[in-house]
Amino acid sequence: MARKYLGHLAEHDPLYHYLRHDIQPQLAGDCHAGYRVFQLSGSNDVYLYENRHSNDRVVGKFFLSDRKRDPVRAARRMHRELDNLGMLRSYGLTSPPHYVVRPLGCNQWLNCLVVVEHCQGETLSAIIQATIRRNCGDPLYGKLTALAYFLATLHNRSANAVRVNFLEDCAYLDQLIASLHTIQAINHEEIMELVWLRDQWSGQTRMWEDCQVLVHGDATPDNFLFGNGLDVIALDLERAKRADRTFDVGRIAGELKHFFMRASGNCQAAEPFISHFLWEYSCHFPDRQQAFRSICSRLPFHIGITLLRIARNGWIDPPYRRRLIDEAKNNLRRFV
Numbered sequence: 001m002a003r004k005y006l007g008h009l010a011e012h013d014p015l016y017h018y019l020r021h022d023i024q025p026q027l028a029g030d031c032h033a034g035y036r037v038f039q040l041s042g043s044n045d046v047y048l049y050e051n052r053h054s055n056d057r058v059v060g061k062f063f064l065s066d067r068k069r070d071p072v073r074a075a076r077r078m079h080r081e082l083d084n085l086g087m088l089r090s091y092g093l094t095s096p097p098h099y100v101v102r103p104l105g106c107n108q109w110l111n112c113l114v115v116v117e118h119c120q121g122e123t124l125s126a127i128i129q130a131t132i133r134r135n136c137g138d139p140l141y142g143k144l145t146a147l148a149y150f151l152a153t154l155h156n157r158s159a160n161a162v163r164v165n166f167l168e169d170c171a172y173l174d175q176l177i178a179s180l181h182t183i184q185a186i187n188h189e190e191i192m193e194l195v196w197l198r199d200q201w202s203g204q205t206r207m208w209e210d211c212q213v214l215v216h217g218d219a220t221p222d223n224f225l226f227g228n229g230l231d232v233i234a235l236d237l238e239r240a241k242r243a244d245r246t247f248d249v250g251r252i253a254g255e256l257k258h259f260f261m262r263a264s265g266n267c268q269a270a271e272p273f274i275s276h277f278l279w280e281y282s283c284h285f286p287d288r289q290q291a292f293r294s295i296c297s298r299l300p301f302h303i304g305i306t307l308l309r310i311a312r313n314g315w316i317d318p319p320y321r322r323r324l325i326d327e328a329k330n331n332l333r334r335f336v
Contacts, residue, residue, distance in 0.1 A: 002041045009035040023104050028054040057118035064111040074112040081114050082106045084237040091157045097230040119233045121225025132263045143226050144277040150232040152284035155245040158214035164244040166207040176308040197332040201301050212242040219251040250302020267327050304332035
């Protein structure tokens with residue numbers, strides 16, 4: 001993950017005292033502390049703090065900032081992140097190969113701060129980009145096997161007897177439609193088509209049949225780190241929730257499609273990797289073939305909403321945004 005050195009944390013800063021007296025004892029005991037500060041890339045204000053003496057590193061995520069100014073919402077998101085990290089770790093994802101980053105504390109008075117341990121690893125986005133650059137898929141196939149294993153473990157351990165509520169996914173699609181309309185990326189006719197497609201999917205029995213599982217909720221390539229072999233570390237669990245397992249699986253598939261389509265212009269370029277990922281995920285069920293068919297039958301909807309989600313970002317240029325929207329509609333049309 002990219003980082004930018006900012007300097008040292010002043011000892012008179014309240015954050016210094018919090019890290020020194022509340023966080024540091026959980027790592028290396030009561031040792032002398034002096035912190036180097038690095039800014040990390042992320043949707044929130046995220047920083048790396050490195051103890052100059054012990055070399056311990058922690059990551060601080062601020063939910064209240066100049067970009068996020070609602071203190072009530074920030075506090076709610078802070079607590080949700082902390083609670084979700086603890087909840088997923090309670091399912092045994094606390095040692096290799098399946099690991100959820102360990103929370104170390106939160107402080108509402110320090111701009112709604114959550115502190116977690118710093119973990120080493122290579123992001124899935126870096127692995128995908130290296131695959132595209134070198135035209136060598138072997139490392140990516142291996143890491144997709146590891147990620148499939150991680151997600152299947154999370155989903156299967158947390159499954160309950162309650163059926164999924166597909167209306168929540170429909171509501172999310174409505175939010176995406178509204179966002180794209182606001183930036184004038186889609187016209188009225190496209191809105192009507194997307195609403196019609198939403199209703200067609202809602203009428204499919206298969207979208208309501210599976211049981212709820214805990215999903216990561218923001219399964220993007222920057223939120224997973226990979227170590228040796230099958231080791232996977234999950235980050236950024238603020239959006240974890242109970243949903244259809246295909247919510248996570250489809251997000252990964254849609255992100256793969258986006259990365260390869262953007263690099264090559266070919267919307268089918270990611271298909272070998274998507275198929276491999278789905279097949280590896282399905283091997284963690286008693287009937288691999290049946291699991292594969294079931295997931296694939298629901299997948300186009302989740303790929304479609306993933307592409308629409310990416311399309312609404314401000315950094316997407318208009319021509320590529322149009323390609324994303326068109327490919328999203330192509331997937332959403334596959335409801336039969």
